Amino acid sequence: MKITEIKKSINNEMNYLISSDFDSVIKKIEKRKGVIVNMDNSRSKKRMLWGASLVAATMLIVFAGVFGFSKLNKDNVNLLATVILDVNPSLEIKVSEDEKIIEVVTYNDDAKKVMEGMDLKGVELGVGTNAILGSMLKNGYIDSAKNSILVTVLGDNQTKNKEIQDKVAGGIDAYFTTNSVDGSVMSQTVISTSEVEALATKYNISVGKVELINKILAGNPLYTFEDLVNLSTTDLNLLANSKKNNVTGITTTGAASQSEYIGRDRALEIATENIKTTPSNVKNIEIELDYDDGLMLYDVEFDYNGYEYDFEIDAINGKIISSDKGKEDKYDDDVYEANATTTGKYISRDEAKNIAIKHAGVTNYYEFDIEFDYDYGHAVYEVEFETNTAEYEYIINAETGDIIYSEKDNEDDDRNSSNNTSSNNNTNTTSTSLISKAEAKSIALKHAGVSDYFEYEIELDTDDGIKVYEVSFETKLYEYDYEINAKTGKIIKVDKERADD
Amino acid sequence: MRHELQYNDIEMFEIYLLDIANGSQEALEILYNKTKSYIYGYAFSILKNVHEAEDVMQDTYVNIYRYAKNYTSKKKPLAWMLTITKNLCLNKMKKKSRKETDIADIEHMITSNKKNEHHDYVFARTLLEDLTDEERQIIILSSIEGLKYREISALLDLNLSTVLSKYHRAMKKLRAKYKEA
Numbered sequence: 001m002k003i004t005e006i007k008k009s010i011n012n013e014m015n016y017l018i019s020s021d022f023d024s025v026i027k028k029i030e031k032r033k034g035v036i037v038n039m040d041n042s043r044s045k046k047r048m049l050w051g052a053s054l055v056a057a058t059m060l061i062v063f064a065g066v067f068g069f070s071k072l073n074k075d076n077v078n079l080l081a082t083v084i085l086d087v088n089p090s091l092e093i094k095v096s097e098d099e100k101i102i103e104v105v106t107y108n109d110d111a112k113k114v115m116e117g118m119d120l121k122g123v124e125l126g127v128g129t130n131a132i133l134g135s136m137l138k139n140g141y142i143d144s145a146k147n148s149i150l151v152t153v154l155g156d157n158q159t160k161n162k163e164i165q166d167k168v169a170g171g172i173d174a175y176f177t178t179n180s181v182d183g184s185v186m187s188q189t190v191i192s193t194s195e196v197e198a199l200a201t202k203y204n205i206s207v208g209k210v211e212l213i214n215k216i217l218a219g220n221p222l223y224t225f226e227d228l229v230n231l232s233t234t235d236l237n238l239l240a241n242s243k244k245n246n247v248t249g250i251t252t253t254g255a256a257s258q259s260e261y262i263g264r265d266r267a268l269e270i271a272t273e274n275i276k277t278t279p280s281n282v283k284n285i286e287i288e289l290d291y292d293d294g295l296m297l298y299d300v301e302f303d304y305n306g307y308e309y310d311f312e313i314d315a316i317n318g319k320i321i322s323s324d325k326g327k328e329d330k331y332d333d334d335v336y337e338a339n340a341t342t343t344g345k346y347i348s349r350d351e352a353k354n355i356a357i358k359h360a361g362v363t364n365y366y367e368f369d370i371e372f373d374y375d376y377g378h379a380v381y382e383v384e385f386e387t388n389t390a391e392y393e394y395i396i397n398a399e400t401g402d403i404i405y406s407e408k409d410n411e412d413d414d415r416n417s418s419n420n421t422s423s424n425n426n427t428n429t430t431s432t433s434l435i436s437k438a439e440a441k442s443i444a445l446k447h448a449g450v451s452d453y454f455e456y457e458i459e460l461d462t463d464d465g466i467k468v469y470e471v472s473f474e475t476k477l478y479e480y481d482y483e484i485n486a487k488t489g490k491i492i493k494v495d496k497e498r499a500d501d
Numbered sequence: 502m503r504h505e506l507q508y509n510d511i512e513m514f515e516i517y518l519l520d521i522a523n524g525s526q527e528a529l530e531i532l533y534n535k536t537k538s539y540i541y542g543y544a545f546s547i548l549k550n551v552h553e554a555e556d557v558m559q560d561t562y563v564n565i566y567r568y569a570k571n572y573t574s575k576k577k578p579l580a581w582m583l584t585i586t587k588n589l590c591l592n593k594m595k596k597k598s599r600k601e602t603d604i605a606d607i608e609h610m611i612t613s614n615k616k617n618e619h620h621d622y623v624f625a626r627t628l629l630e631d632l633t634d635e636e637r638q639i640i641i642l643s644s645i646e647g648l649k650y651r652e653i654s655a656l657l658d659l660n661l662s663t664v665l666s667k668y669h670r671a672m673k674k675l676r677a678k679y680k681e682a
Binding site: 003006007008009010011012013014015016017018019020022024025026028029215218219220221222223224246247248249324326373 | 526529530533534537538539541542545551554555558559560562563564566567568570571572573581584585587588591592622623624625628640641643644645646650660661662665672675676679
């Protein structure tokens with residue numbers, strides 16, 4: 001049995017093991033509270049507001065007053081939006097339609113300390129935000145190491161939310177500049193859902209932080225919520241803006257401080273020292289901050305001397321957690337093979353094929369398959385073919401042409417049984433009576449009416465017990481796939497697709 | 502030929518993800534039909550339990566639907582999807598009182614599943630009985646069309662050479678088993 005057949009069988013078996021259908025996925029999607037497909041949909045909006053009103057008990061009265069009933073609170077002021085600020089102090093500013101502060105709700109003790117002796121009711125939002133920032137700086141919650149703040153805007157009107165997000169984030173950025181703080185502002189708007197509220201309540205963090213973590217998780221599902229929940233706003237900023245994580249939906253100005261960490265340059269130095277060279281000697285450098293198993297670490301990658309190196313370095317103490325060395329460009333097998341064979345570094349597929357066939361001492365063979373691979377530190381060709389009496393597998397060193405491995409399996413039970421059936425059927429079905437590849441090719445080309453083609457390939461396969469040639473080729477306009485009965489030459493299947501791009 | 506088709510598939514997966522990001526359940530359904538055996542297989546290879554694997558498979562598509570708008574990793578849609586699966590599996594494994602190996606479940610399926618009464622699940626059995634955890638995951642991932650060894654080694658956090666040598670060892674075991682059966 002060929003490797004491709006084994007793979008196909010595994011996939012088939014996995015398919016058979018699945019007992020549910022797509023509807024169960026849809027049911028789960030619909031069951032998930034708060035998944036809002038279309039934000040303009042009035043039904044989802046209602047659900048969202050209802051979810052928001054379930055937030056912590058202290059806020060219940062305000063929310064119910066504003067959203068649930070009259071849209072007015074006790075002081076007859078309309079709530080426009082809620083702005084959440086997360087540094088480590090975490091607090092929430094309720095903003096009226098004329099952009100004044102209705103009230104400030106503190107989420108933790110640090111926030112209480114920040115708000116001590118301050119009454120911002122009725123104060124203009126920008127002025128009030130500056131006052132809060134001033135207090136955070138004075139109390140040491142923002143400094144050169146902890147320099148990140150997260151602004152989250154929640155509210156009924158997405159356009160308005162966006163405006164407030166820009167205004168508040170821009171205001172904070174300006175405040176940092178005028179006060180010579182090297183700070184970084186992340187901002188987002190959020191449609192709060194009951195699911196988000198539940199997580200916020202469970203971990204005693206703001207809805208804004210939950211959303212930020214969710215966005216990082218969506219970009220890099222290798223993290224778990226628990227991993228990230230205890231990280232500081234600055235660390236989350238580093239992860240959210242690490243290229244590794246593809247996080248979207250967060251606007252960031254400034255850069256998160258890495259002063260608690262050794263820094264990217266030092267990380268690169270440590271890695272290069274380890275292989276007894278210097279940063280100036282290596283190329284294609286990529287350094288990203290990552291979080292793994294409770295550690296912040298630098299993922300350092302570069303090429304040196306024909307090898308690709310990958311280091312993981314503890315961001316705090318500079319210890320090398322892991323290192324990996326591999327042949328440069330080893331990964332993209334196709335490109336590698338193409339480059340290497342054209343430059344003459346490797347023998348060609350035909351040469352590899354001849355080596356294997358010659359070694360096997362056969363002249364008639366079929367089911368020929370050859371693949372380029374990188375294995376055991378060598379570039380190799382994996383060659384497979386069959387004769388009427390045996391299956392052959394070769395692994396050939398692509399550089400030297402040496403046979404690394406060869407295997408000959410004499411035909412086994414399944415072949416015998418198929419021989420039996422064929423003789424019982426009394427039809428002429430032995431594999432020797434197959435049409436040739438050239439014949440199959442001309443059948444397909446003739447049918448397609450094509451003479452000018454490229455990317456031509458042909459493979460003999462067994463489909464439902466019938467030997468078929470799978471013929472494929474392309475023209476400038478179309479891609480063709482044919483299945484041709486290898487005994488009768490009859491076309492079983494034609495697939496013609498536009499070759500896009 | 503295979504490589505050309507794979508490339509097209511990968512491209513198509515990206516187009517589906519774009520549509521899904523815009524809320525298309527039709528695109529999700531197509532993606533589901535094209536990839537469910539991969540997603541299920543990977544979950545099965547980690548969890549070694551058919552019921553949990555099914556659950557994780559469904560949740561993977563729920564999360565794909567939810568987070569498709571965040572997909573940006575160019576040309577690696579499968580790796581992205583499989584990472585979601587892996588994460589869901591890890592969450593599952595943290596839960597207590599899990600039942601791992603369920604050869605019995607497979608036996609039950611073989612005898613009760615009329616649709617496939619002739620199917621003997623040689624490979625599913627062998628995967629559970631004869632392969633190590635890593636070998637099983639490598640075999641499952643390598644049977645996914647269009648997934649590169651590089652992406653497999655990244656998913657499993659193993660060196661490429663380790664992945665390849667384990668792959669060959671495991672493939673040998675599977676072939677031997679197939680001949681026995």
